[in-house]
Amino acid sequence: MSTEPMPDDAERLLEQACAWLSQLHSGEFSQSARQELNAWRAADSAHEQAWQRAEKLWAGLGQLRGRRGIPGAQPLPREGGRQAHDADLLASSPVGAADSRLSGNDGLRSLKGRVTTRTRRRSRSLSVAVACCALLALTLTMLYPPAFWRADYLTGKGEQRTITLADGSRVMLNTATALAIHFDDNVRRVELLSGEAFFDVAKNAQRPFVVSSAGSEVRAIGTAFSVQRQSAQTQVELVEGIVEILDAQRHRERLTAGQSALIGVNNIALQAVSRPESMALWREGYLQFDGLPLHQAVAQINQYRPGRVVLLNTALADKRISGLFRLDALDQALASLKAAVPELQIVSVTPYLVVLR
Numbered sequence: 185m186s187t188e189p190m191p192d193d194a195e196r197l198l199e200q201a202c203a204w205l206s207q208l209h210s211g212e213f214s215q216s217a218r219q220e221l222n223a224w225r226a227a228d229s230a231h232e233q234a235w236q237r238a239e240k241l242w243a244g245l246g247q248l249r250g251r252r253g254i255p256g257a258q259p260l261p262r263e264g265g266r267q268a269h270d271a272d273l274l275a276s277s278p279v280g281a282a283d284s285r286l287s288g289n290d291g292l293r294s295l296k297g298r299v300t301t302r303t304r305r306r307s308r309s310l311s312v313a314v315a316c317c318a319l320l321a322l323t324l325t326m327l328y329p330p331a332f333w334r335a336d337y338l339t340g341k342g343e344q345r346t347i348t349l350a351d352g353s354r355v356m357l358n359t360a361t362a363l364a365i366h367f368d369d370n371v372r373r374v375e376l377l378s379g380e381a382f383f384d385v386a387k388n389a390q391r392p393f394v395v396s397s398a399g400s401e402v403r404a405i406g407t408a409f410s411v412q413r414q415s416a417q418t419q420v421e422l423v424e425g426i427v428e429i430l431d432a433q434r435h436r437e438r439l440t441a442g443q444s445a446l447i448g449v450n451n452i453a454l455q456a457v458s459r460p461e462s463m464a465l466w467r468e469g470y471l472q473f474d475g476l477p478l479h480q481a482v483a484q485i486n487q488y489r490p491g492r493v494v495l496l497n498t499a500l501a502d503k504r505i506s507g508l509f510r511l512d513a514l515d516q517a518l519a520s521l522k523a524a525v526p527e528l529q530i531v532s533v534t535p536y537l538v539v540l541r
Contacts, residue, residue, distance in 0.1 A: 197234035200224075205238045335362035335377055342488045342511075344466070349374075352386035353393065358412075358466050359488050380412035382464050385425075399432030400447040409439075410464040418447040421463040469512065473505045478525060481505040482540065489514040491536025500525055500540075 204221050207213055225232050339345050339357045346356045349365065351372055357363065361379025372388070376397040385393045387406030395402040395411050397418040402411055407425025411418060420429055422439045429437050433450045442460035446453045457463065465472050471488065473481050479501040482493050488511050495501060503525045509517035518538060522528055531539040 197230055198237055201231075201234040201238035204235070334364050336365045338362040339379070342490060351388060351391070351393075354384040356382040356384075356467055358382075376411055376413050376418075378413055380410065380466075382408070382410040382467055384408045398447075399449065401430045403428040403430070416449055420445045420447065421457070423460070423463055466511065469510060471509045471511055471514070471517065473507050473509075475504045475506055477501060478503045478505055478521070478528075481521070485514055485517060491534070491538070493518065493538045493540065496539055496541040497528065500528055503528075 204224065207217065208221065225235050337345070337347055337355075337357060339359060339361050341360050343360075344356065344358055346354060348354050349372075350367060353372070355363065355374070358380040361381055362377040363381060364375040364377055366373040366375060370391065372391050372393045374383070374393075374395050376395055381395075383393070383395060383404070385404050385406050385408070389405050393404045393406075395404075397411055397413045398416050400418045402409065402418075402420055404425065404427045407427055408423040409425070409427055410421045410423070412420075420427070420439065421444045422441055424441045426441075427439050429439060429445055429447055429452060431447050431450055431452050435450070435452055437445060437452045437454065439445055439454075442457055442463075444455040444457050444463070446455060462472060462474075471484060473484075476484075479495055482495045486493055505521065505524050507517070507520055507524070509520070518530060521540070522530055529541045531541065533539060
């Protein structure tokens with residue numbers, strides 16, 4: 185007896201699989217959620233079939249962003265491949281059997297009825313698949329901007345990750361960061377699509393290391409520096425060595441250790457750093473405010489903390505905030521805002537929504 189689910193069940197399972205897939209790529213998929221997903225896939229062969237169909241929809245989207253691997257695409261242990269689902273209708277066994285048993289006009293009408301019913305079911309399943317694909321595309325576009333689809337490495341909100349590139353250079357990605365790697369025989373190019381990264385570059389005078397961001401470039405041979413993309417601007421902090429920086433109009437500046445620069449569309453602004461040892465402090469798990477306006481401090485907290493902190497009291501937006509806070513204890517940072525700005529009221533609507541008024 186066939187274990188293929190009825191069309192209504194297949195549609196329902198496909199919707200569930202699409203929901204799981206959207207959550208998997210949301211950037212906030214916990215280990216417990218992964219275990220639940222694996223249990224759901226293993227519970228029934230129909231679940232795994234729905235998962236593989238959803239993966240095919242995702243693979244179609246994956247071609248748009250040029251990625252090769254698909255997280256979660258590998259089968260679970262001891263699972264076999266799915267049998268072909270799209271065999272020709274007239275060659276399938278129920279129709280073939282009907283064709284051998286029926287004759288005359290009654291048989292022809294019955295056969296046509298079966299084919300019509302199956303065609304409608306396949307059309308309905310295709311419509312559901314297309315709708316799920318569109319829903320999945322919309323969800324992914326909201327979760328990840330199109331630039332993320334071109335990334336070779338990325339991190340979710342609050343996540344940090346260290347990778348080693350093919351040349352031996354090490355890169356630490358900060359929260360919500362996306363990188364694309366373009367190495368060839370002449371240049372080692374890394375494109376910062378979004379976020380912030382710290383580069384510890386392996387020396388190779390014959391192959392310069394170039395980080396591009398929003399039209400600007402940072403060129404190095406062997407050094408350590410951080411690059412943060414801020415919309416149309418790029419922030420560079422040089423910890424050691426020397427780098428050359430260029431804006432989109434090819435204006436050039438050279439940075440030495442302990443210097444910082446803000447690269448605009450057609451200008452480069454060198455910035456003084458009072459304490460070079462505090463550069464890229466996020467690598468040590470800290471967030472530092474040194475006389476930062478409250479609205480900017482809230483924006484930085486939102487980069488790391490799950491959920492959203494909303495500042496409603498605009499009259500307090502320019503109040504200055506100072507302090508050193510752990511990235512894994514940002515609720516304490518929120519509490520400290522009250523001490524710095526006594527008139528500020530903090531209302532926790534939910535653990536993921538905090539209102540400052």
